[in-house]
Amino acid sequence: MSIRSACWHRHGDQVSIDLSSDAEPWNRYVAELVRTGVRRAVWWQFGEAALVLVVHGDPIPSPPTSMALHVVPVGWVSDRRPTPPKKMPPLDLSWSWADVVALADVTQIDG
Numbered sequence: 139m140s141i142r143s144a145c146w147h148r149h150g151d152q153v154s155i156d157l158s159s160d161a162e163p164w165n166r167y168v169a170e171l172v173r174t175g176v177r178r179a180v181w182w183q184f185g186e187a188a189l190v191l192v193v194h195g196d197p198i199p200s201p202p203t204s205m206a207l208h209v210v211p212v213g214w215v216s217d218r219r220p221t222p223p224k225k226m227p228p229l230d231l232s233w234s235w236a237d238v239v240a241l242a243d244v245t246q247i248d249g
Contacts, residue, residue: 152180155190155215165221167214170229177202181215188212 157172157179171179171192178193188210195203208231213221 152182152191153215155179155181164217165214165223166226166229167210170231174231183212183216186212188215190215 155168155171157168157176175194176192177195177197179190181188181190190208190210192206192208193202194205195201211221213219214226
């Protein structure tokens with residue numbers, strides 16, 4: 139079962155984040171999604187958190203080049219309950235697989 143199917147089954151329809159070029163990003167998280175080239179982002183609410191499915195790649199019908207799953211405060215994606223800008227930390231969502239491998243090497247416990 140895919141992440142999208144599992145979330146839909148448990149939490150209902152997804153909510154899309156507007157990433158179009160004419161949309162003004164209304165918070166740092168959305169602006170960072172746009173800056174890093176996300177082509178599609180949808181989310182579901184889990185209590186006070188949002189599960190955000192992020193897809194990178196050329197526009198559809200091209201296949202995605204990478205996907206990520208972000209768990210963020212719901213105020214980062216909800217325009218009904220937005221996080222005040224002063225409470226949102228600086229963000230940098232750009233990363234590479236080498237960054238992930240390096241982090242795994244650093245956090246690996248010996249023994």
